[in-house]
Amino acid sequence: MKQGIFTILTNQPLTDTVYRMVLKGDTSAITAPGQFVNIKLDGLYLRRPISVCDCVDGELTLVYKVVGKGTEQMSTMSVGEQLDVLTGLGNGYDTALAGSHALLLGGGVGVPPLYMLAKTLIAQGKTVSVVLGFNTKNEVFYEQEFKALGANVTVTTVDGSYGVKGFVTDALPASYDYFFTCGPEPMLKAVYKNTVTEGQFSFEERMGCGFGACMGCSCKTVTGYKRICKDGPVLTKEEILWDA
Amino acid sequence: MGRLTVNLCGVELDNPIIPASGTFGYGYEFAELYDINMLGSFSFKGTTKEPRFGNPTPRIAECPMGMINAVGLQNPGVEKVIAEELPKMRQHFHKKVMANVSGFSVEDYAYTCERLNGEEDIGWFEVNVSCPNVHGGGMSFGTSPEAAAEVTAAVRKVTDKPLLIKLSPNVTDIVSIAKACEAAGADGISLINTLLGMRIDLKTKKPVIANKMGGFSGSAIFPVAVRMVYQVAGAVNIPVVGMGGVSSAEDVIEMMLAGATAVEVGAANLIDPFVCKTIIEELPRVMDKYGIQNLSDVIGGAHHG
Ligand SMILES: Cc1cc2nc3c(=O)[nH]c(=O)nc-3n(C[C@H](O)[C@H](O)[C@H](O)COP(=O)(O)OP(=O)(O)OC[C@H]3O[C@@H](n4cnc5c(N)ncnc54)[C@H](O)[C@@H]3O)c2cc1C
Ligand SMILES: Cc1cc2nc3c(=O)[nH]c(=O)nc-3n(C[C@H](O)[C@H](O)[C@H](O)COP(=O)(O)O)c2cc1C
Ligand code: FES
Numbered sequence: 001m002k003q004g005i006f007t008i009l010t011n012q013p014l015t016d017t018v019y020r021m022v023l024k025g026d027t028s029a030i031t032a033p034g035q036f037v038n039i040k041l042d043g044l045y046l047r048r049p050i051s052v053c054d055c056v057d058g059e060l061t062l063v064y065k066v067v068g069k070g071t072e073q074m075s076t077m078s079v080g081e082q083l084d085v086l087t088g089l090g091n092g093y094d095t096a097l098a099g100s101h102a103l104l105l106g107g108g109v110g111v112p113p114l115y116m117l118a119k120t121l122i123a124q125g126k127t128v129s130v131v132l133g134f135n136t137k138n139e140v141f142y143e144q145e146f147k148a149l150g151a152n153v154t155v156t157t158v159d160g161s162y163g164v165k166g167f168v169t170d171a172l173p174a175s176y177d178y179f180f181t182c183g184p185e186p187m188l189k190a191v192y193k194n195t196v197t198e199g200q201f202s203f204e205e206r207m208g209c210g211f212g213a214c215m216g217c218s219c220k221t222v223t224g225y226k227r228i229c230k231d232g233p234v235l236t237k238e239e240i241l242w243d244a
Numbered sequence: 245m246g247r248l249t250v251n252l253c254g255v256e257l258d259n260p261i262i263p264a265s266g267t268f269g270y271g272y273e274f275a276e277l278y279d280i281n282m283l284g285s286f287s288f289k290g291t292t293k294e295p296r297f298g299n300p301t302p303r304i305a306e307c308p309m310g311m312i313n314a315v316g317l318q319n320p321g322v323e324k325v326i327a328e329e330l331p332k333m334r335q336h337f338h339k340k341v342m343a344n345v346s347g348f349s350v351e352d353y354a355y356t357c358e359r360l361n362g363e364e365d366i367g368w369f370e371v372n373v374s375c376p377n378v379h380g381g382g383m384s385f386g387t388s389p390e391a392a393a394e395v396t397a398a399v400r401k402v403t404d405k406p407l408l409i410k411l412s413p414n415v416t417d418i419v420s421i422a423k424a425c426e427a428a429g430a431d432g433i434s435l436i437n438t439l440l441g442m443r444i445d446l447k448t449k450k451p452v453i454a455n456k457m458g459g460f461s462g463s464a465i466f467p468v469a470v471r472m473v474y475q476v477a478g479a480v481n482i483p484v485v486g487m488g489g490v491s492s493a494e495d496v497i498e499m500m501l502a503g504a505t506a507v508e509v510g511a512a513n514l515i516d517p518f519v520c521k522t523i524i525e526e527l528p529r530v531m532d533k534y535g536i537q538n539l540s541d542v543i544g545g546a547h548h549g
Contacts, residue, residue, distance in 0.1 A: 001273075001276060001277065001517075003277075003516075003517065003518060040515070040516075044306065045306055045307065045308070045309055045310055045311055045462055045463075045515065046304070046306045046311055046514075046515065047515065086517070205301055205302070206301065206302040206303070206304045206305070206452075207304060208303075208304045208311060208313060208511075208514045209267075209513075209514035209515075209517070211273050211517065212269065212272075212273045213267060213268060213269050213273045213274070213513065213514060213517075214266065214267060214269075214304075214313065214315065214514050215266070215269075215289070215298065215303075215315045215318040216301075216303045216304040216313060216315060217301065217303070217304075218297070218298065218301065218303075218315075218318055219301065220297065225297055225318070230273070
């Protein structure tokens with residue numbers, strides 16, 4: 001973990017409610033896809049956790065949805081403004097466990113961390129299939145970005161206005177040997193039920209600190225309690241205990 | 245003796261800054277960031293007789309200038325603390341640590357303190373009486389002078405180490421409770437624990453926290469804490485450890501003027517993990533600004549004249 005001051009390079013909408021922010025700063029603490037950062041915002045007491053979407057040479061990309069005060073404030077920030085950010089938080093996805101054909105399943109703002117994950121897996125010479133789930137056509141983002149990485153991309157929308165109609169679990173490919181997922185909890189539960197291989201899940205929880213100090217984010221797992229912020233946010237399929 | 249040195253119940257502290265229980269774990273996360281031996285001490289996570297998972301999540305809610313937590317005293321239990329956490333802690337921290345202890349019966353408190361008493365590097369016990377008494381209809385020990393005194397007396401029997409009783413602010417007369425603890429053998433009073441609070445989400449129209457209510461802390465509670473520290477310090481003849489909303493060197497001096505011998509920093513560590521380091525580094529400059537030579541000179545300063 002590191003604390004750093006980051007400067008906004010770009011901050012632009014991808015859809016009506018989802019924005020992409022690129023920040024410049026010391027990203028050396030970020031060591032794995034699926035990790036997150038925790039952002040201090042003026043006038044708000046707690047930091048806001050946001051997944052690392054991409055990270056190259058001191059440039060950190062975040063993709064966030066405006067859902068409340070903090071994300072609303074982020075969306076109004078301009079190029080050149082600075083943010084106090086804790087980086088390198090969480091365990092991230094372990095790509096060493098993947099076989100040769102990984103399936104990535106993302107729902108809504110669960111999609112962003114899968115981008116750096118896809119990039120990492122492809123760089124390791126693995127085949128990557130991605131299923132991105134959204135509610136409706138005008139909420140779709142990052143389809144082209146994943147394609148540009150060389151992933152096989154399928155988009156699903158709940159109302160059928162774009163891509164395959166239904167949920168990500170309605171568009172699972174016939175074959176894959178490992179999966180990674182991030183999204184809202186009902187989606188994660190559906191993925192748990194409908195997948196046939198081992199895999200990794202990224203969870204969300206309300207956080208006090210984001211770095212393991214307060215026990216605000218604990219959950220029960222097969223191997224005892226874990227802090228989503230420090231021992232997670234990524235858990236393997238076999239360690240998950242639902243509703244515990 | 246440096247300018248920041250204070251003496252807490254016979255144990256010298258290089259400075260009065262002590263991260264508060266529950267916001268610093270056993271120190272490891274912070275030891276990754278800075279040398280935690282620069283702290284006066286720290287109060288480790290509230291430890292109970294049995295392991296506790298704590299409350300369901302969500303356990304955290306944001307407030308203007310503060311937060312509510314309902315962690316529910318999650319901890320691995322005293323045996324595991326002795327066998328695993330303290331040995332690990334010793335690799336990073338080489339000073340006297342404050343042992344924060346919780347319980348749900350008088351016997352629990354005494355048992356846990358007796359088990360920890362043999363640990364050389366425990367400099368003080370800080371007994372948190374904000375917990376519900378399972379044999380007393382669930383009322384917190386800290387809400388009655390008799391129950392708080394009973395816990396104090398029971399722990400006093402099992403340890404000769406300095407004994408601080410950590411009081412709950414959720415009471416009508418904190419002074420009478422502090423005095424009862426002093427009479428029962430406490431060596432010091434620590435205050436304040438969190439204020440009972442609650443938030444409701446307008447979107448779901450339900451409480452934000454699964455446990456509905458929780459402990460409110462952070463900058464917002466600072467004035468309440470200063471007032472209570474002032475009242476208690478003015479009424480007892482034992483040292484007071486002040487806390488509640490402290491986040492700067494100025495806040496530390498204000499707490500000490502109210503009567504605190506040492507000052508704990510809680511929620512602020514969660515927002516700015518370097519806050520205690522920053523405070524310690526800032527103190528000499530802020531002392532110069534206010535013409536303070538030695539920090540120990542300001543303790544209780546607001547009570548005089
Ligand atoms: C590990 C992790 C990674 C995340 N990655 C992303 C991401 O890449 N993109 C994205 O858009 N969102 C992400 N989120 C969700 C994001 O943290 C919340 O949407 C954000 O905190 C909301 O803040 P707000 O002030 O706008 O909302 P408010 O509702 O005003 O926030 C009030 C409080 O609740 C907390 N909170 C609200 N919603 C959530 C939530 N879903 N999870 C955790 N805390 C919440 C806030 O942090 C704040 O403390 C992630 C959450 C976690 C835990
Ligand atoms: C997340 C969290 C966990 C806490 N856990 C404990 C605990 O285990 N034992 C205890 O005595 N106090 C506990 N407290 C209370 C703090 O030690 C402190 O008394 C209180 O938060 C007021 O200080 P602050 O405003 O600086 O946070 C906890 C506070 C927080 C925020
Ligand atoms: S949010 Fe503090 S331990 Fe996870």
